[in-house]
Amino acid sequence: MFVACLLPAVDLVWRAFTPDGLGVNPIEEAEIFTGLWTLRFLAITLAVTPARELLHLGFLARYRRTFGLFTFFYGCVHLAMWAGVDWFFAWGLMAGEIVKHKYILVGMASFLLLVPLALTSTNRAVRRPGGRRWARLHRLIYLIAIGAATSAFDCFAITAPGLAPLAAAELAALGEAPVAEEGGVSWTGDAESLCRANLWLRTASRVVVRAARFRARTFYELERHARRIRWERFLAPGNGVRFRVTCRKSRLYHSDAVAQRLAAAIEHRLKAASAYSTREADDDAEGADTERDQLFVVRIAHDECTVSADSSGALLHRRGYRQAVGKAPLRETLAAALLAAAGWRGETPLVDPFCGSGTIAIEAALLARRIPPGIDRQFACLEWPGFPRGGFARLLDAARPQILPRSPVPIRGSDRDAGVIDAARANAERAGVAGDVEFAVRAVSSIEPPEGAAGLVATNPPYGVRVG
Incomplete structure (x- = not known):
């Protein structure tokens, strides 16, 4: 059994010395490989007791500690590669990374829980604290399993x-x-x-x-x-x-x-x-x-x-509101990028003198009111087997209280084409920001700036021969 448990390590070493055996990124592939075998041996260790009780496979009990020790072994290799190869033992940076990312924090905590189990897996260690105390200590394996379920x-x-x-x-x-x-x-x-x-x-x-x-x-x-x-x-x-x-x-x-x-x-x-x-x-x-x-x-x-x-499903620019469009429409992601590049955060007035179907003005209103662009979307990852859907529900619950009831600044869109202004108003209604954007049929020469602080003119201007 010991030799069988070593076979994955032998396979890893063999692939490491085979051309392209570990793919384009051999370090990443080796980390994934050792991480997966850590999880597999953990699952095998947990399955021993049910197999003994339900399937009457009592002989597996003698290998439970072997499986547990190989869980620790592959976990050590995985951690050593992450700390030594990825981070070159830069302890300060590693600590920051562990604190920043929940899945790394949980994984590190799970590994630390493995340490006392590995140290007390000898016959001498079992006799020293006594059988019952040893059994209680080794119930930590269930906490480790919960932590290992956190995927990256x-x-x-x-x-x-x-x-x-x-x-x-x-x-x-x-x-x-x-x-x-x-x-x-x-x-x-x-x-x-x-x-x-x-x-x-x-x-x-x-x-x-x-x-x-x-x-x-x-x-x-x-x-x-x-x-x-x-x-x-x-x-x-x-x-x-x-x-x-x-x-x-x-x-x-x-x-x-x-x-x-x-x-x-x-x-x-x-x-x-x-x-x-x-x-x-x-x-x-x-x-x-x-x-x-x-x-x-x-x-x-x-x-x-x-x-x-x-993981997204339909492209993310499909917010769901832009059903009526004019000629040469601007994608929602590009409109949002225009605002981001200009440094606009919804704190100053905004005017779009060539608004067309209103994409820039509507994206500005969504940003000003702190409305998530995907709030009315369902995503492909929610269909994946075993994917924790509760996390998305929690994100929605946390996002809704942050939404402002109205835009804190004036947002205006205008165009000389009455048809596209009607389309812009319909799009704003579907986006839930009809009361935040003022659309008007107006030539650029007759536009007046909103009252108050200086703001931003953001537009997708006509070029060459005017469309339409």
């Missing part, structure tokens, strides 16, 4: 080009430690952090969870790595699967073929066929028939493949 996600907020710094500032204000990257912002968070980002981010297009990163030059390598992905974490029974694949400067360049191989990997792992389709078209083309499908965003660049599970 490798999160990534996808943004339009140039908006990553603005999304990073939003995430920092939400208490995360974001890192701006090409195409978006990454951070590590728990389930509540994921829901918070979907609820509050105004400038991101969608929030995904990175399920795997690896190097693949051939379809064989792609399938080999894809079969190791824990697809079951993201696939609710009855939901279909969609892939959005982009390939750039890679040997694997056929996006449909990549999607087919990934679908085959899902079927192999789950031992069941999965309905799937591929979408390379604009996300705005998504219809109601795909609302319950789980989307996986796959990016292959320079032979490095990243597979991410979409």
Whole structure:
């Protein structure tokens, strides 16, 4: 049994010395590997007693301490890699990271609870405090199991080009430690952090969870790595699967073929066929028939493949209010980004002299009243098996008391086109801010600034030949 418990460690060492055995990010892969085996041995340890009582497998009891010690062993390796390789034993920075993130704090507390259990797992230790006291001490394993249930996600907020710094500032204000990257912002968070980002981010297009990163030059390598992905974490029974694949400067360049191989990997792992389709078209083309499908965003660049599970569902710019639009409408995320880049926080008046269907003015009203942009949304992650949905409900309960009854500053939108002003008023009504934005049919030459302090003119002006 001792040799069998060592096999995962042998497999890790073997993969470490095999080309691309640990993928594009070997350190991260090794940390995930040891973390998963810590949880697996913890689950095996907890299962010994029920197996003995219910299935009459009494022989397993003699291996319970062995399983517990290997839980501690793989936990030590996991912690050593995190502290030594990720942080180079920078104790001050590590302490700040532990305090900042609940899932790290809970994980560290669970590991500390493992220490006395490991130290008292010898026959001599059992005899010294007595059998009953030893048994009471080792009931800490149940507290450790509760702590281990707190999961962490490798999160990534996808943004339009140039908006990553603005999304990073939003995430920092939400208490995360974001890192701006090409195409978006990454951070590590728990389930509540994921829901918070979907609820509050105004400038991101969608929030995904990175399920795997690896190097693949051939379809064989792609399938080999894809079969190791824990697809079951993201696939609710009855939901279909969609892939959005982009390939750039890679040997694997056929996006449909990549999607087919990934679908085959899902079927192999789950031992069941999965309905799937591929979408390379604009996300705005998504219809109601795909609302319950789980989307996986796959990016292959320079032979490095990243597979991410979409946690948002519909794109985050779909707040739900912009049903009536004029020509050349502005997306809600871009309107919010314009306000963020200007440093507007809802404390000074705002005027949009070319408001069109009112997106900038409406986003300004939502911001001024502290209304979360995703307050009327349901997100794909809430459908994931085992996902703690209570966290999202708590976030909503905490957000609603912060909403102001009215905008504290005047917000005005105007346009010479009466039709788009009617559309803007209808959109504001759906957004719940009709009483906060004053829309008027007016030429830019006749606009008068609101009374009071100096404010901001924010607009998407016409250019070239006037649209319409």
